[in-house]
Amino acid sequence: MNPDEVEFLGEKQFITIIPTFNSNTIHLITGDVGPFRASLPIRVPLWMAINLKQQQKCKIQQPDWMEIEALETIKENEKLSRTFTKMPSEHYMIEAKLLLGFASDDIPRADEIRTIIKDIWDIRMSKIRSSVDVLVKNAGSYAALDHLTIMEINTIRPILPHALDQIYRIKASPR
Amino acid sequence: MDLDDIELNLSETEHSDEDVQLTPAEVIELMEEAWMNEKFAPEILPHKSELVDCLLGLEQHFEKVTDFYPGLPKEDWNNQLVVPNVHSFVFLKSKEEVEGIIIDDGNDEDGDLVDLNRGSQMIISYDSVSNLVKKGDVHLI
Numbered sequence: 001m002n003p004d005e006v007e008f009l010g011e012k013q014f015i016t017i018i019p020t021f022n023s024n025t026i027h028l029i030t031g032d033v034g035p036f037r038a039s040l041p042i043r044v045p046l047w048m049a050i051n052l053k054q055q056q057k058c059k060i061q062q063p064d065w066m067e068i069e070a071l072e073t074i075k076e077n078e079k080l081s082r083t084f085t086k087m088p089s090e091h092y093m094i095e096a097k098l099l100l101g102f103a104s105d106d107i108p109r110a111d112e113i114r115t116i117i118k119d120i121w122d123i124r125m126s127k128i129r130s131s132v133d134v135l136v137k138n139a140g141s142y143a144a145l146d147h148l149t150i151m152e153i154n155t156i157r158p159i160l161p162h163a164l165d166q167i168y169r170i171k172a173s174p175r
Numbered sequence: 176m177d178l179d180d181i182e183l184n185l186s187e188t189e190h191s192d193e194d195v196q197l198t199p200a201e202v203i204e205l206m207e208e209a210w211m212n213e214k215f216a217p218e219i220l221p222h223k224s225e226l227v228d229c230l231l232g233l234e235q236h237f238e239k240v241t242d243f244y245p246g247l248p249k250e251d252w253n254n255q256l257v258v259p260n261v262h263s264f265v266f267l268k269s270k271e272e273v274e275g276i277i278i279d280d281g282n283d284e285d286g287d288l289v290d291l292n293r294g295s296q297m298i299i300s301y302d303s304v305s306n307l308v309k310k311g312d313v314h315l316i
Contacts, residue, residue: 029199030199164300
């Protein structure tokens with residue numbers, strides 16, 4: 001899957017914005033959004049939030065999990081756990097990338113947040129690498145991937161399925 | 176037009192003959208699953224014409240979709256057949272609890288049995304789960 005497609009999937013997440021305009025309800029095929037009242041918080045899909053932010057028509061409210069304290073806890077749990085912990089959002093990396101990219105003025109301590117999220121990503125990536133190593137060395141035929149996000153799965157997509165396929169061919173060929 | 180007022184009927188022949196009612200949002204979600212399943216499955220999956228019909232019924236202003244046949248003489252098609260590797264490995268997410276998926280381990284011994292919980296994810300060979308993909312119990316990611 002290319003990164004744009006992963007982003008497309010992640011942009012459906014709802015986040016809270018504070019609009020600076022008034023507008024009637026918008027009818028989308030996936031459901032209604034609005035009505036918008038200036039300075040009243042409202043939940044909208046991430047893609048719409050980014051679009052409105054780019055037009056300077058809203059402020060974005062930082063998701064609860066994107067606060068320093070919450071992220072520190074997530075990072076500690078991820079470090080302590082042997083398996084992958086459940087992330088606060090199924091598309092945490094996409095949300096972080098878009099919000100920190102387009103709305104860093106709405107997010108206090110954005111640079112520190114960026115660093116912690118990168119740390120969490122790195123811890124998980126190193127777990128993925130060691131799990132793949134174990135799986136291939138044991139010539140495994142399947143593996144659970146619970147709590148991995150699509151973007152993380154995408155990093156092993158170019159190699160792991162093919163590696164397992166080759167291992168299977170070797171095992172299945174007559175000796 | 177208020178989309179919430181529309182009920183879409185989708186008859187799922189594999190499960191029952193009764194019509195299942197879906198909201199537009201649910202239809203979009205199923206379309207997205209169908210897109211990802213088709214993208215990642217090594218074989219061509221059954222066409223989701225009912226889903227497409229649902230959406231086309233919803234959006235009257237869609238341009239008329241005409242059937243498209245590539246202009247290859249019929250006899251040439253036999254030379255174009257490619258047999259997919261249905262044992263290739265895929266990533267899946269389970270939508271239901273599934274018990275007793277048999278793993279083909281490449282030898283003649285009985286393979287492991289695997290159970291899936293709702294929401295669990297796995298890398299596994301496609302032929303172990305192709306029937307589940309078609310039934311909609313799991314979807315490819």
